[in-house]
Amino acid sequence: MPRISAPTLVEHRANQRAAVLGAAEELAVEQGAAAVTVAAVAARTGIARPSVYAYFASADAILEALVHEGFERWRTALDAGIAATTSPEELVRGYFAAAAASAARGDHRLAGTLRDVRLAPEVRQTLLDSHRATAAPLAEAARALGVPDVDQALALLLTVLNHCLTRVEAGHEAATEGRTAAEFALGGLDRLARG
The missing domain is CATH 1.10.357.10 (Tetracycline Repressor, domain 2)
Known part of the structure; x- marks a missing residue:
């Protein structure tokens, strides 16, 4: 089971979701919306790709x-x-x-x-x-x-x-x-x- 980085699981999930969206926003502003892929967001955040999918079903959902x-x-x-x-x-x-x-x-x-x-x-x-x-x-x-x-x-x-x-x-x-x-x-x- 992955370690959580917040006092509660709810806070951890909120932090992870915010990190995914923060990375996606950086990518979108720097390189355009097409740069927002699950792989690119995962690489930017350091969160495993399957974990990104736990928050968003696709790059379109992130956008x-x-x-x-x-x-x-x-x-x-x-x-x-x-x-x-x-x-x-x-x-x-x-x-x-x-x-x-x-x-x-x-x-x-x-x-x-x-x-x-x-x-x-x-x-x-x-x-x-x-x-x-x-x-x-x-x-x-x-x-x-x-x-x-x-x-x-x-x-x-x-x-x-x-x-x-x-x-x-x-x-x-x-x-x-x-x-x-x-x-x-x-x-x-x-x-x-x-x-």
Whole structure:
């Protein structure tokens, strides 16, 4: 029986699973999603291949878990960024600041790497629904500011957000980029609200 490296078997299994996903994330970011194979992950972690299969049935299952975990990090960062906001303007600023900080940590780079990963239809639908839910606070802010066409405003806000994330990933300072993009977005929302 293999030795466990944590106080309990549950903790050991959680640590091993996290190690597998950590190695897979490194491989994906360094070499692309195609580099994430069970053999490569096993080699990177030092965990025997059969043990990797105890956590994930295939490389595709590892990639699906990576997509989920990456998205959860993103959602958690955004939720934290807007948790204490009390006005739509603060919400937009908090959202952009949190998104930029998350991109600076590399979270968005992983999402970009995994963008073309083939996912089971139900997994893809869950992610689409979750993505809509994370964008909902921006739509609410636009509505609260009196923007008549909230769907159009949200599409424009997400375009500004993507540009902000691209600049952060290119090496620009996250706090400055988040602040600048938020102010630009708020100016646009104000103009849309005034017609």
